[in-house]
Every structure is written in C-alpha cells, then in structure tokens.
Amino acid sequence: MAESKDVDTQSIRRPVQLTPMQVPKASDVLADDLRERILRGDFPEGTALPPERELVAQTRMSRTTVREALRILEVQGLVQIRTGRAGGAFVQTPGEESIASSVSLMIRGRQIRMDALLETREAIEPACAKLAAQYRTSADVERLELANDAIAGAGPLSEFLTANVEWHVAVAVASHNDLLNGFMLALSRAIYESTDNKGFIDDTVRKTTVKAHKSITDAIRNQDPAAAVRRMQRHVHSYAEAVLEVDERTAIQVTEH
Amino acid sequence: MAESKDVDTQSIRRPVQLTPMQVPKASDVLADDLRERILRGDFPEGTALPPERELVAQTRMSRTTVREALRILEVQGLVQIRTGRAGGAFVQTPGEESIASSVSLMIRGRQIRMDALLETREAIEPACAKLAAQYRTSADVERLELANDAIAGAGPLSEFLTANVEWHVAVAVASHNDLLNGFMLALSRAIYESTDNKGFIDDTVRKTTVKAHKSITDAIRNQDPAAAVRRMQRHVHSYAEAVLEVDERTAIQVTEH
DNA sequence: GAGTTTCATTGGTCATACCCAAACTAACAG
DNA sequence: CTGTTAGTTTGGGTATGACCAATGAAACTC
Numbered sequence: 001m002a003e004s005k006d007v008d009t010q011s012i013r014r015p016v017q018l019t020p021m022q023v024p025k026a027s028d029v030l031a032d033d034l035r036e037r038i039l040r041g042d043f044p045e046g047t048a049l050p051p052e053r054e055l056v057a058q059t060r061m062s063r064t065t066v067r068e069a070l071r072i073l074e075v076q077g078l079v080q081i082r083t084g085r086a087g088g089a090f091v092q093t094p095g096e097e098s099i100a101s102s103v104s105l106m107i108r109g110r111q112i113r114m115d116a117l118l119e120t121r122e123a124i125e126p127a128c129a130k131l132a133a134q135y136r137t138s139a140d141v142e143r144l145e146l147a148n149d150a151i152a153g154a155g156p157l158s159e160f161l162t163a164n165v166e167w168h169v170a171v172a173v174a175s176h177n178d179l180l181n182g183f184m185l186a187l188s189r190a191i192y193e194s195t196d197n198k199g200f201i202d203d204t205v206r207k208t209t210v211k212a213h214k215s216i217t218d219a220i221r222n223q224d225p226a227a228a229v230r231r232m233q234r235h236v237h238s239y240a241e242a243v244l245e246v247d248e249r250t251a252i253q254v255t256e257h
Numbered sequence: 258m259a260e261s262k263d264v265d266t267q268s269i270r271r272p273v274q275l276t277p278m279q280v281p282k283a284s285d286v287l288a289d290d291l292r293e294r295i296l297r298g299d300f301p302e303g304t305a306l307p308p309e310r311e312l313v314a315q316t317r318m319s320r321t322t323v324r325e326a327l328r329i330l331e332v333q334g335l336v337q338i339r340t341g342r343a344g345g346a347f348v349q350t351p352g353e354e355s356i357a358s359s360v361s362l363m364i365r366g367r368q369i370r371m372d373a374l375l376e377t378r379e380a381i382e383p384a385c386a387k388l389a390a391q392y393r394t395s396a397d398v399e400r401l402e403l404a405n406d407a408i409a410g411a412g413p414l415s416e417f418l419t420a421n422v423e424w425h426v427a428v429a430v431a432s433h434n435d436l437l438n439g440f441m442l443a444l445s446r447a448i449y450e451s452t453d454n455k456g457f458i459d460d461t462v463r464k465t466t467v468k469a470h471k472s473i474t475d476a477i478r479n480q481d482p483a484a485a486v487r488r489m490q491r492h493v494h495s496y497a498e499a500v501l502e503v504d505e506r507t508a509i510q511v512t513e514h
Numbered sequence: 515g516a517g518t519t520t521c522a523t524t525g526g527t528c529a530t531a532c533c534c535a536a537a538c539t540a541a542c543a544g
Numbered sequence: 545c546t547g548t549t550a551g552t553t554t555g556g557g558t559a560t561g562a563c564c565a566a567t568g569a570a571a572c573t574c
Contacts, residue, residue, distance in 0.1 A: 023565085023566090025525095025526070025527095026526080026527070027328075027526090027527090038366075039362075039365045039366060051554080051555060051556085052555080052556070053555085053556095061527085061528085062527055062528040062529070063528085063529085063530095064321060064526090064527065064528070064529090065526085065527065065528080067325070067556085067557085068324070068325065068328055068526095070556095071284075071325055071328060071329065072328065072332050075329050075332040075333065076332065076359070076362060077359075077362070078362070078366070081556075082535095082536090082555090082556085083534080083535050083536070083555070083556045083557075084534090084535040084536030084537070084554085084555065084556075085535080085536045085537045085538075085553065085554045085555055085556095086536070086537060086538090086554075086555075087535080087536070087537095087554085087555050087556060088555065088556080089556095093363075093366040093367055094359065094362045094363050094366050095363060095366075095367070096363075098359050098362065098363065099356070099359050099360055099363060102333070102334075102351065102355050102356050102359045103356055103436070103439075105296075105333060105334070105335070105351045105355065106350075106351050106352060106353075106355065106356060106435070106436070106439060107436070108296045109295075109296060109335070109350040109351050109352075110350055110352070110435055112435055112436060116434050116435065116436060117436065119388065119434055119437075120384075120434060120436045120437050120440075122384070123380075123381060123384030123385070123387075123388075123437060124380060124381060124384070127377075127379070127380030127381070128380070130380075131376065131380075177373050177376055177377060178363070178367055178369055178373065179360070179363070179364070179369060179373060179374070179377045179444075180376075180377050180380060182360075182363060183377075183440060187436075280534090280535090282556095282557070282558095283557080283558070284557085284558090308523080308524060308525085309524075309525070310524080310525095318558080318559085319558055319559040319560070320559085320560085320561095321557085321558065321559070321560090322557085322558065322559085324525085324526085325557095327525095338525075339524090339525080339566095339567090340524070340525045340526075340565075340566050340567075341523080341524065341525075341565085341566040341567030341568065342521095342522070342523045342524060342566080342567050342568045342569070343523075343524080343567075343568055343569085344523080344524050344525060344566080344567075344568090345524065345525080346525095515574100516573105516574090517572105517573085517574085518571100518572080518573075518574095519570105519571080519572070519573085520569100520570085520571070520572085521568105521569085521570080521571090522567105522568095522569080522570090523566100523567090523568085523569095524565100524566085524567090524568105525564105525565085525566080525567105526563105526564075526565070526566095527562105527563085527564070527565095528561105528562085528563080528564095529560100529561095529562090529563105530559100530560085530561095531558105531559085531560085532557105532558085532559080532560105533556105533557075533558075533559095534555100534556085534557070534558095535554100535555085535556080535557095536553100536554090536555085536556100537552100537553085537554085537555100538551105538552080538553075538554095539550100539551080539552075539553095540549100540550085540551075540552090541548105541549085541550075541551085542547100542548085542549075542550090543546100543547090543548080543549090544545100544546085544547085544548095
C-alpha cells in the first residue's frame with residue numbers, strides 16, 4: 001500500500017510538462033473552419049450555408065456561438081446574411097469593397113494626411129494606366145469616354161467630383177488587375193471624401209482635367225503604355241500640387257486668422 | 258354609423274404614403290455608433306470601453322446584441338478584447354494588419370494569379386523605393402542593411418525567403434507612408450505564401466538578390482530617388498520574369514506529364 | 515514584506531423563449 | 545376562374561438568465 005502510494009505521489013507530482021496553452025474562442029474556431037471551407041471552394045458562390053439551428057445541431061455549439069461566427073464571416077465579406085424564409089448566410093467572394101472599407105478605417109484611424117494619400121495615388125495610378133494601355137478592351141475605352149463626357153457636362157461641384165472618381169475607377173478597371181483596382185477604389189473614395197469641401201475647383205481646372213483625361217484615354221486606346229504612364233503621372237502630380245497649394249494657403253489663413 | 262364607417266374606410270384606405278424603410282440590425286447600430294466615436298477620438302487609444310453589462314444598462318439592449326457589436330469592432334481591428342478582471346474592449350487603431358488580412362482574403366477568394374500579384378508589386382514597390390530615398394532616416398538605412406545581411410547569411414530556403422520579405426518590408430517602412438506600407442505588407446505576404454514551394458532559387462539567384470538589394474539600399478542612403486526607382490524597377494521586374502518563367506516550365510511539365 | 519490563497523470582475527458559452535421578416539399556401543370573395 | 549387576403553412555415557434577430565473561465569486585485573499567512 002505504502003509503496004503504491006509513493007508511486008502515485010511521484011506520478012502526480014511529475015506530470016507531463018505542459019506549455020501555457022492558448023484557448024481560442026469557440027466562435028473563432030467555427031469561423032476559421034467555415035472560412036477555410038469557403039476559400040477552398042467547398043461552397044460555390046451563392047450557395048447558402050446551413051441554417052443557424054442546423055449548424056447548432058451539427059457543431060453542438062450554442063446558437064449564440066454559431067451566430068457570432070457567422071457575423072465574423074459577414075464582416076469579412078465572405079457571406080451575406082438575409083432574413084426571412086429562404087434566408088440564411090450566402091457565400092460570396094470578398095472584393096474591392098472589403099478592402100476599401102478597411103483602408104478607409106485605417107485612413108481615418110491613423111489620421112493619414114492628404115499628402116500621403118496623394119503620394120500613394122501618384123505611385124499607383126500611373127501603373128494602372130500602363131496596364132490599362134496593355135490590356136484594355138474596347139468596352140473599357142468606351143466606359144472611359146463616357147465617364148469623361150460626364151465630367152465635361154457636369155453641373156454642380158458634387159456632380160463633377162463623382163464623375164471624376166468614376167473616370168479614375170474606370171482606368172483601374174481597365175487595368176484588369178483586381179488588386180490594383182481594389183487599392184485604387186479605396187484611395188479614390190478617401191481622396192474624394194477629403195476633397196469635397198475644398199473649393200479650388202473652378203472652370204479652368206475642370207477644362208484642364210477633361211483635356212488631360214482625353215489624352216490619357218487616347219494613349220490607352222492606342223495601347224501606348226509609355227505615353228499612358230507619362231501622362232497619368234503628369235495629371236495626378238499636378239492635381240496633387242494644386243491641392244497641397246490650397247491646403248497651405250488655407251493653413252496660413254487659419255494661422256493668420 | 259354607416260356614414261362614419263365610410264369615412265373610416267376612406268381614412269384607412271388612404272394612409273400616409275410610406276417609403277419601404279430599412280430596419281438596420283440593432284447590433285449594427287451600436288457598432289456604427291461606437292465606431293464613429295472611436296474614430297472621432299472620443300476614446301483615446303488604449304482606453305477600455307465600458308464593460309458589456311454596463312453597455313447593456315446604458316443602451317437597454319440585450320447582452321447578445323452588445324456582444325455582437327463588440328465582435329464586429331474587433332474583427333475590424335478597432336478594439337481588442339481581453340478576458341479576466343480588468344479585461345474588456347480596448348480601443349486600438351486599425352493598421353497594416355487589418356488591410357493585409359482583407360487583401361489576403363480577396364487574393365484567396367478570387368484566386369488572383371501570381372502574375373497579377375507581381376504586376377501589382379512592380380507598380381507599387383518602385384514608388385516605395387522613391388519615397389524611401391526621399392524620407393529615409395538613418396535608422397531606416399540601418400534596418401535595410403541588417404535585413405540584407407540576414408539574407409546573405411541565410412541557410413535554408415525558408416530562412417532566405419523570410420529575410421527577403423523583411424528587407425522589402427523595410428523599404429516600405431522607410432517610405433514613411435503608412436498606406437503604401439500596408440499595401441506592401443499585404444502583397445509581400447501573399448507573394449511569399451505563393452512562392453515557397455517553387456524551388457527555382459539557387460545560389461546564383463541569392464547572390465544576385467543580395468547585390469541588387471545592396472545597390473538599392475545605396476540609392477536610398479544617398480537620397481537618390483531616381484536611382485532608387487530605376488534599380489527597384491529592374492530588381493522586381495527580373496524577379497517577376499524568373500518566377501513566371503518557372504511557372505511556365507512547371508505548367509508545361511504538368512501538361513506533358 | 516514576500517508569497518499564497520481567496521475572491522470579485524469581466525468576458526465566453528449555453529439554453530430557452532419569443533419576435534420579426536419573407537415566402538409559400540390555402541381560404542375566400544367577386 | 546381569378547385575384548386578394550389571411551394564415552403557415554422557415555429562417556434570422558433579440559431578450560433573459562444562468563453558469564463557466566480567466567485574471568488581476570485584495571486579503572491573508574508566515
């Protein structure tokens with residue numbers, strides 16, 4: 001007896017050494033699993049995941065947990081949740097939208113300055129123009145022209161600005177590179193939102209813009225990447241300079257007060 | 258009676274015209290509100306939001322709803338949730354990480370091809386190099402050199418690859434543009450993940466890489482943007498060509514089988 | 515005063531009940 | 545027979561209340 005007790009004590013006192021383990025949340029585990037399956041293509045786009053109560057039965061988790069997991073996937077843009085009969089969580093592919101929203105969160109959260117935004121645009125958009133010149137379809141060119149026409153015929157400032165964004169987005173689309181496209185969408189929106197209260201856009205600026213766009217569109221139509229890059233670079237750069245100049249003037253005015 | 262009934266019928270039959278309204282989810286409303294306050298700076302970074310039960314009392318929503326809202330903010334990188342006493346939802350600023358993760362979701366979800374990734378990198382990274390040459394601090398240069406030393410002294414392939422990523426990330430950091438930095442981080446990771454199984458990296462490639470990095474680092478140290486752009490362009494482009502060439506060979510092999 | 519134990523606080527999970535939205539179905543009026 | 549209306553069913557949304565788990569703070573012991 002005493003002997004066996006000693007053995008017991010030893011075996012209890014020297015158990016297997018355990019590392020301080022991590023206990024992930026149940027909802028995260030479920031979300032990770034579902035995400036993996038979705039990305040692997042187990043559920044084709046548009047199909048509905050099992051209803052919540054069904055998932056509860058299958059996973060033996062509570063409905064709260066299941067719902068949290070689905071909510072996570074929804075925020076990440078992997079599913080879209082609809083209510084009502086024949087509702088549920090429908091699989092979708094995360095796209096530009098989700099990138100754009102996270103970019104815009106970072107911009108606001110970090111209070112990224114306008115000049116950084118413009119800098120980034122000067123980096124990305126010429127590349128878009130180059131690729132657009134390489135890969136554009138005739139439909140792309142048409143869209144560019146339509147967008148530029150809309151700019152030329154725009155009335156109030158807000159109309160001009162949205163039409164302007166549309167043209168720049170069209171360039172990105174014509175690059176046929178989803179990633180760049182996503183970046184540009186995010187950027188354009190951010191710049192747009194930070195721009196609308198600055199009133200430096202007069203008729204001259206508008207005309208110059210339309211002209212620049214036209215020449216860039218030409219380069220893209222003619223599949224001339226070099227020209228497209230060069231012209232886009234000039235266009236975006238001069239815009240940036242104009243904005244920053246106004247910014248400075250405003251800052252001085254505020255300072256002088 | 259009959260008369261009044263007629264009137265009633267009329268007044269019931271022609272009620273005020275209502276537009277088909279939208280009923281947002283309670284948790285979204287809360288999340289939106291909290292997000293707005295956070296972004297506006299009402300809660301400085303690091304401060305804790307009220308405990309869940311406290312929020313329940315204040316908002317008169319159920320705890321389920323409150324928790325869902327907090328979870329949304331967590332996924333968006335706006336708060337970090339810790340358990341235990343003195344735990345809670347702590348405000349933080351969403352950064353590169355959140356962008357990187359959403360980019361990587363899009364890349365996997367849309368099955369973006371390697372050549373698109375490389376294309377994008379060719380677009381962005383030269384711009385990073387340019388800005389790095391303009392704004393680099395001496396600490397940045399030091400980090401670049403350290404990273405390149407690590408590449409030169411790397412043993413197994415995986416070590417080489419991670420060190421390589423580190424150098425490229427260091428360039429982005431040296432640009433002192435958070436946005437570009439975020440993009441590059443996302444890109445580097447995605448390219449890294451898609452690269453590690455391709456075994457085209459031999460000793461020659463490694464030496465070439467180190468040499469190219471050194472010359473780019475020099476340009477950045479000397480604050481020579483033009484040279485930095487040019488060299489980075491060459492470096493990234495030749496890398497892309499190498500990868501795609503191997504890709505093609507592999508594809509042919511697979512086809513021939 | 516240092517180390518240990520206890521405990522209060524706060525998030526995590528579960529079970530249940532009920533409400534609301536949407537789509538289908540059957541009853542009803544003309 | 546046809547169109548409208550009133551259920552009915554299926555699914556997500558919200559509310560409660562109870563209990564578990566983690567963790568830091570406070571009380572306590574030596």
